[in-house]
Amino acid sequence: MWEAVQLELERRRAFVQKYGIKKLDYATIKNPFAGRVICGYCGSVFGRKVWNSNDERFRRSVWRCNNKYKVKGKKGCENKHIDDKVLYQAFVNTFNVMIENKDYFMDKWKEGIKSENTLIRYKSKQFIEILKNAKPIEKFDMDLFFSIVEKMVVFDGKKIIVRLLDGTEIEGVIK
Ligand SMILES: [Zn+2]
Numbered sequence: 001m002w003e004a005v006q007l008e009l010e011r012r013r014a015f016v017q018k019y020g021i022k023k024l025d026y027a028t029i030k031n032p033f034a035g036r037v038i039c040g041y042c043g044s045v046f047g048r049k050v051w052n053s054n055d056e057r058f059r060r061s062v063w064r065c066n067n068k069y070k071v072k073g074k075k076g077c078e079n080k081h082i083d084d085k086v087l088y089q090a091f092v093n094t095f096n097v098m099i100e101n102k103d104y105f106m107d108k109w110k111e112g113i114k115s116e117n118t119l120i121r122y123k124s125k126q127f128i129e130i131l132k133n134a135k136p137i138e139k140f141d142m143d144l145f146f147s148i149v150e151k152m153v154v155f156d157g158k159k160i161i162v163r164l165l166d167g168t169e170i171e172g173v174i175k
Contacts, residue, residue: 001122003118004118004119004121004122007117007118007119007122008119008122011119015150015151016035019035019038019043019044019045020044020045021035021045031048032140032142032145032146033046033048033063033084033087033152034048036149036150036151036152037063037082037087037151037152037154038151038152038153038154039065039066039067039077039079039153039154040079040153040154040155040159040161041065041077041078041079041155042065042067042077042079044065044066044067044077045066046063046064046065046066046082046154047063047064047066048061048062048063048084049061049062049063049064049081060083060084060085061083061084062081062082062083062084063081063082063083063084063087063154064079064080064081064082065077065079065081079154079155079156080156080157081157082154082157082158082160083157086157086158086160086174087152087154087160088140089174090152090160090162090172090174091140091144091145091149091152091162092137092138092139092140093172093174094148094149094162094170094172095134095136095137095141095144095148096136096137097170097172098131098170099131099134099135099136100136102131105127105131105168106128106131108124108166108168109124109125109127109128109131109166110124110128111124112124112127112166113125113128120166120167123165123166124166126147127148127164127166130144130147130148147165148164148165149162149163149164149165150163150164150165151163158173158174158175159171159172159173160172160173160174
């Protein structure tokens with residue numbers, strides 16, 4: 001257990017360093033995607049922009065590549081922004097895909113328990129516990145999100161590759 005925690009901290013340190021994020025833990029209820037949405041084009045992290053309006057119906061949060069507007073004279077990243085509703089939905093879809101393919105994932109994690117890597121062993125056990133009695137979800141669940149997802153790599157506002165903390169990648173397109 002102790003070793004798993006150390007390895008998890010190490011994983012976070014490496015993640016934060018790789019993407020130039022200040023800290024991963026500051027993600028909150030209102031902002032669960034902070035530091036976890038990554039550009040599929042250039043590998044930079046996405047930042048949140050709130051588009052305000054007096055009319056609540058038009059108020060929305062979008063995420064866009066931090067590389068979008070680069071230094072003068074250079075072209076910024078051309079990836080499109082993504083609506084946070086799409087990110088919420090992508091997680092719901094991902095989790096439900098895991099449930100639909102439970103047998104496949106359970107087999108995978110049973111193998112994971114035998115891994116020589118302590119973190120994979122630990123995560124595999126945790127994933128089995130989570131999935132064992134889980135039912136499909138309709139709404140975003142933050143605890144689930146944080147215990148399952150490493151990052152979401154996004155392309156053009158609709159294609160998303162969700163990478164789980166055990167390294168599994170699940171690709172989806174939101175229409
Ligand atoms: Zn980008």
